[in-house]
Amino acid sequence: MAEISYRDAVIRGIAQEMARDNDVVFLGEDVAKAGGVFKATVGLYEQFGPLRVRDTPISEQAILGAAMGAAMTGLKPIAEIMFSDFFAVCFDYIANEFPKSRYMSNGQTKCPLVVRTGNGAGSRFGAQHSQSVENWCMMIPGLKVVAPSTPLDVIGLLAAAVRDPDPVIFLEHKSLYATKGEVPDGEILDTLGTAKIVRPGKDATIIALALMVPRALAAAETLKAEHGIDCEVVDVRSLVPLDTQTILGSVAKTHRLFTVEENPRLCGWGAEIVSIVADEAFYDLDGPPVRITTPHIPLPAADILEDIVLPTPARIVETVRRSLGS
Amino acid sequence: MATIKDRAPSPAGSGLNDDIGEKKRLALYRSQVRLREAEQRAFDLFLQNLVKGTSHLSLGQEAIAAGFGEAMQKGDLSFCTYRGHAHTLARGVPVEKVLGELMQRDNGLMRGKGGSMHLTSEEHGVMGSYAIIGAHLPIACGAAWRAQYKGDKDVSVCFFGDGTTNIGAFHEALNFAAVWKLPVVFVCENNLYMEYTPIGDVTAVEHPAADRASAYGLPRIVIDGNDADEVYRTAQKAFVKARAGEGPSLIECMTYRHSGHSRADPAKYRPEGELEKWKERDPIKIYRERLKQFGVSDATIADIDASVMKEVDDATEACKAAPHPPLDILTTDVYADGGWAWRN
Numbered sequence: 005m006a007e008i009s010y011r012d013a014v015i016r017g018i019a020q021e022m023a024r025d026n027d028v029v030f031l032g033e034d035v036a037k038a039g040g041v042f043k044a045t046v047g048l049y050e051q052f053g054p055l056r057v058r059d060t061p062i063s064e065q066a067i068l069g070a071a072m073g074a075a076m077t078g079l080k081p082i083a084e085i086m087f088s089d090f091f092a093v094c095f096d097y098i099a100n101e102f103p104k105s106r107y108m109s110n111g112q113t114k115c116p117l118v119v120r121t122g123n124g125a126g127s128r129f130g131a132q133h134s135q136s137v138e139n140w141c142m143m144i145p146g147l148k149v150v151a152p153s154t155p156l157d158v159i160g161l162l163a164a165a166v167r168d169p170d171p172v173i174f175l176e177h178k179s180l181y182a183t184k185g186e187v188p189d190g191e192i193l194d195t196l197g198t199a200k201i202v203r204p205g206k207d208a209t210i211i212a213l214a215l216m217v218p219r220a221l222a223a224a225e226t227l228k229a230e231h232g233i234d235c236e237v238v239d240v241r242s243l244v245p246l247d248t249q250t251i252l253g254s255v256a257k258t259h260r261l262f263t264v265e266e267n268p269r270l271c272g273w274g275a276e277i278v279s280i281v282a283d284e285a286f287y288d289l290d291g292p293p294v295r296i297t298t299p300h301i302p303l304p305a306a307d308i309l310e311d312i313v314l315p316t317p318a319r320i321v322e323t324v325r326r327s328l329g330s
Numbered sequence: 331m332a333t334i335k336d337r338a339p340s341p342a343g344s345g346l347n348d349d350i351g352e353k354k355r356l357a358l359y360r361s362q363v364r365l366r367e368a369e370q371r372a373f374d375l376f377l378q379n380l381v382k383g384t385s386h387l388s389l390g391q392e393a394i395a396a397g398f399g400e401a402m403q404k405g406d407l408s409f410c411t412y413r414g415h416a417h418t419l420a421r422g423v424p425v426e427k428v429l430g431e432l433m434q435r436d437n438g439l440m441r442g443k444g445g446s447m448h449l450t451s452e453e454h455g456v457m458g459s460y461a462i463i464g465a466h467l468p469i470a471c472g473a474a475w476r477a478q479y480k481g482d483k484d485v486s487v488c489f490f491g492d493g494t495t496n497i498g499a500f501h502e503a504l505n506f507a508a509v510w511k512l513p514v515v516f517v518c519e520n521n522l523y524m525e526y527t528p529i530g531d532v533t534a535v536e537h538p539a540a541d542r543a544s545a546y547g548l549p550r551i552v553i554d555g556n557d558a559d560e561v562y563r564t565a566q567k568a569f570v571k572a573r574a575g576e577g578p579s580l581i582e583c584m585t586y587r588h589s590g591h592s593r594a595d596p597a598k599y600r601p602e603g604e605l606e607k608w609k610e611r612d613p614i615k616i617y618r619e620r621l622k623q624f625g626v627s628d629a630t631i632a633d634i635d636a637s638v639m640k641e642v643d644d645a646t647e648a649c650k651a652a653p654h655p656p657l658d659i660l661t662t663d664v665y666a667d668g669g670w671a672w673r674n
Contacts, residue, residue: 029479055479056479058510060506061502061505061506061509063468063502063505063506065464065468065498065499065502065503066468066471066499066502066503066505066506067468068468069465069466069467069468069469069471069472069499069502069503070468070469070471070472070475070506071472072468072469072472073457073468073469073470073471073472073473073474073475073476073486074472074473074475074476074479075472076457076458076469076472076473077407077457077472077473077476077477078476078480079475079476079479079480081472096462096465096499097465097468100462100465101460101462101465101469105450105458106663106664106665106666107443107663107664108440108443108444108445108448108450109440109443109444109448109450109452109458109663110439110440110441110443110444110659110662110663111662111663111668112440112450112451112452113450113452113457113458114666116666145664145670145672146664146665148665168666169666169667170665170666197674244672245671245672245673245674246672246673246674247673247674248673248674249674280673
């Protein structure tokens with residue numbers, strides 16, 4: 005057991021899978037000799053060599069296209085897109101190529117690859133380097149979409165993503181890279197499509213993802229200590245496949261549902277969860293489900309502005325408290 | 331417009347270069363006729379409302395798919411565009427499988443799940459037909475990267491039109507392939523039109539692919555794409571280079587499509603007389619004359635024509651009789667587990 009950072013967990017997860025399987029290769033901008041702009045790939049080039057860890061030009065289409073061609077013909081590539089905002093310049097592969105080739109070819113074409121990317125706000129980078137784009141990916145049939153919140157989950161879910169036979173979008177939160185957590189020694193392998201109850205509770209269910217998980221946990225502690233409201237916090241972890249059973253089970257127990265989403269309001273993953281709960285567990289609810297999101301605006305750069313728009317523990321506390329009428 | 335180049339003289343001094351040999355020459359002829367008749371049949375079936383959706387024919391451009399198809403070895407990989415019927419057939423995929431997909435029947439290559447623009451037959455090395463312009467150039471790079479990494483000797487061959495040279499993925503892929511020295515061959519079929527617009531009207535250079543090659547450190551190659559022998563020889567040279575680990579090639583093949591861009595296009599934008607001029611340079615007409623120059627008998631040619639026609643006729647009948655796809659394939663193969671479940 006050791007305490008490591010989320011950043012070092014990325015390195016360990018990639019290294020674990022590359023050491024295990026020679027077909028795992030890794031490409032991206034500045035990922036090899038420079039160790040990544042977020043220092044989340046330091047040492048991999050030295051450990052696995054220039055044939056398996058490769059720097060690319062600033063060519064996001066070439067990166068994802070090459071990953072797909074390699075995946076189709078027998079490799080298991082991990083491709084890095086430095087900032088998830090850049091998905092917009094290579095979205096053809098994410099929206100049209102990876103997820104549809106198997107279906108269109110009637111099962112002939114395989115696409116076992118992972119796209120890792122730095123996602124989310126908090127770095128004061130402004131509207132084109134701070135977005136939470138998980139919903140861009142979640143809406144596309146054929147993709148799997150994962151966003152871990154802890155170092156342990158980074159390793160286990162990354163390993164599961166690399167070993168998965170489908171294309172997986174793996175969203176690392178930039179504001180979590182420096183955070184730390186306990187990680188056991190030895191191989192770590194998790195399961196895609198499983199949510200995790202990270203804090204049990206009986207009065208309300210708070211569903212969160214990535215950076216919103218520690219914020220939901222902090223809010224839950226305050227709600228308990230200051231308002232006597234005992235919240236259950238569920239880390240969704242995997243948007244596709246979506247572990248609806250854990251979510252529905254939690255709502256059946258607490259009878260109240262809150263989602264905490266970093267994304268702008270419209271078409272956020274929380275809306276899908278609220279819809280599922282409304283369809284399938286309406287009579288379990290004692291009150292309307294509530295979504296706590298970033299307002300439907302581009303993200304501002306200034307710290308004082310960015311801090312206001314993202315859901316904070318204080319906003320979560322206030323929203324839950326008022327909804328529960330205490 | 332490219333011209334028929336003089337043949338290099340053979341050692342025997344006959345004035346004809348016999349480097350290709352009769353067996354391969356007959357195969358090149360058969361392949362071109364097969365592509366022509368299958369495409370013509372697709373057009374006829376479209377007029378009968380039996381080919382659904384859209385279709386983009388290679389009528390007039392057969393020498394390129396045939397020349398490359400005959401130069402490729404088993405294990406080499408083809409990456410095609412939405413105008414990909416010919417390139418798919420040229421790897422040996424049965425006509426019935428292609429027509430069946432165009433007619434959206436259960437006997438089609440993908441049982442109707444892909445359609446005309448996405449023909450795929452991995453068992454024949456056809457790694458997909460891509461309907462988003464430029465998408466498959468980086469994908470071909472990736473397949474070539476796998477060959478380089480694994481020490482495999484196959485070559486990835488990526489076909490595309492002149493219009494593709496103006497999209498970003500073309501330039502990303504060319505640079506990527508050159509920097510990584512990948513065993514990939516990029517084949518630009520310059521049929522003079524980007525969909526409905528003359529390529530010269532929208533491109534800064536005369537030869538949209540070849541004139542960009544130097545930007546990626548590659549030689550400028552422009553060939554007569556209506557001469558299957560020239561295509562075949564050029565392909566072989568590029569494959570030798572790729573297999574030797576010496577990197578990619580970019581080949582611009584001059585050609586002309588006899589029909590419109592797609593089934594919706596009567597091609598009225600073409601100047602009067604242009605089509606007729608190019609039909610004089612019909613690749614199959616050229617090749618038939620060449621076979622006769624080499625002493626191939628009319629009877630041999632007629633036999634090939636007849637056997638091709640029989641395959642196309644038999645395929646047509648089989649497709650007309652084939653059922654539509656069953657509804658239970660609607661949700662299969664979204665994910666690798668065979669299903670479509672996105673939740674538990």
